[in-house]
Amino acid sequence: MAWNGTVTCSECYQTGHNKAGCSRRKERYEKALAIPKGEREWQQTRLIENYENSKKRRSTRKCTYCSESGHNRRKCVPLINHIAYVVRQQKAFRAAFLEHVHSVGLHAGSLVQRSGYSANQQRSVPFVVTAIHWDNVDITTCGPHGLVRLIEVCPLTDLGGIRGDRSHQTFTLKSPDTWRTGPQWPIPEGRYQENSYSVDVIGPAFTPAEPPQGWLEGSGRIKEYFNDRHSWQWPTKDNDTYYSCNWWDVEENQEIKESS
Numbered sequence: 001m002a003w004n005g006t007v008t009c010s011e012c013y014q015t016g017h018n019k020a021g022c023s024r025r026k027e028r029y030e031k032a033l034a035i036p037k038g039e040r041e042w043q044q045t046r047l048i049e050n051y052e053n054s055k056k057r058r059s060t061r062k063c064t065y066c067s068e069s070g071h072n073r074r075k076c077v078p079l080i081n082h083i084a085y086v087v088r089q090q091k092a093f094r095a096a097f098l099e100h101v102h103s104v105g106l107h108a109g110s111l112v113q114r115s116g117y118s119a120n121q122q123r124s125v126p127f128v129v130t131a132i133h134w135d136n137v138d139i140t141t142c143g144p145h146g147l148v149r150l151i152e153v154c155p156l157t158d159l160g161g162i163r164g165d166r167s168h169q170t171f172t173l174k175s176p177d178t179w180r181t182g183p184q185w186p187i188p189e190g191r192y193q194e195n196s197y198s199v200d201v202i203g204p205a206f207t208p209a210e211p212p213q214g215w216l217e218g219s220g221r222i223k224e225y226f227n228d229r230h231s232w233q234w235p236t237k238d239n240d241t242y243y244s245c246n247w248w249d250v251e252e253n254q255e256i257k258e259s260s
Contacts, residue, residue, distance in 0.1 A: 020054060066231040078231050082245070087219050089182070089248035090139045094216055096179055097137050097147075098209075105204020106173070108132065112153060112199035114171070126202065127153035130168065134211045140225040143184055143247035146191025147172045151199060171199045182246035 006015045011022040019025060029051040032044035040048075062069050065079045073079055106112075110129045129151055136142075136150035149170040174194050175181070189195075233243040 025051070065226075065229070078234070079226065082231075082234055083219070083222055083226055086139065086222050086225075086245050088250050089245075090220060090222060091217060092180070092250055093139045093142070093248045094137060094211075094218075096176075098211060098216065100173070100176055101132075102208045104173070104201045105206075106132070106151070106201050107205035107207060107209035110201055110205045111156070111203025112151070112171070113202050115174075115198050115200045126156045127169070127171075127199065128156055129205075130154050132209060133170070134215050135220070138220040138222075139247050140221055144186065146175055146186055146194040147198075148193050149197050153199070171197045174198050180249040182244075182249045183241060184244045184247045 007018050008015050009017050009019055009022045011019045012024045014022075029047060032040065032047050035044060061072065063071050063073055063076045063079075065073045065076045068076075101107075106129065108129050108131060112127050112129060114125070114127075131152040133150045133152065136148050142148055149172045151171045151173070152168055153171060154168050172193050175185075175188075175191065177188075179185075229243075235241070235244050
């Protein structure tokens with residue numbers, strides 16, 4: 001049977017906790033410990049040894065993010081703070097993106113036209129927007145390259161034709177200069193995706209585009225981004241830009257130092 005995401009204790013078979021946090025196991029341990037050592041049965045002695053060895057391993061384990069002992073990544077306070085810091089940027093970025101989409105009239109059904117460097121002869125070919133891939137609008141993936149390709153289109157001439165999905169392509173938009181981007185957001189010349197695969201809206205939609213429920217408040221791919229990071233990569237000085245996570249200008253920028 002496939003795992004449904006709920007932990008089941010192998011001691012009491014209840015859900016919501018594992019063996020290490022089982023109250024029943026702790027009660028059995030305390031009862032066994034109260035018996036004089038010479039009067040304990042083998043099972044009681046074994047229970048005490050296993051319980052204390054497990055407790056010792058938990059107290060000496062090291063977090064793979066901060067390398068401190070006594071907790072794992074799930075309970076790591078620096079990691080929790082760092083993720084929260086980027087989530088604040090994500091929310092501000094996605095709100096600005098949605099406002100931009102509304103201002104240009106981008107939505108499924110809009111007409112767009114190539115405007116990037118590689119447009120060439122396709123510049124005059126109009127496309128119909130068939131979908132917006134909202135999951136691609138993520139601060140950790142858009143930040144390093146500008147806005148990634150997130151607009152699925154089909155040439156107007158192929159709409160309803162026999163080519164079907166084979167004629168679908170993906171493009172992106174240009175980032176407005178008014179956005180409150182941080183130092184890690186690339187300068188206009190460095191936004192490869194935008195410069196090569198952007199489109200202009202030439203036939204705006206009348207109905208504003210709406211993202212999926214929870215998208216504006218969602219963390220997106222931020223936790224996945226931190227899977228391969230460690231606390232020593234979190235910058236603590238203003239000139240530490242190599243590992244910087246300052247893609248967006250938020251008011252709490254000073255916390256990049258305080259939470260490390």
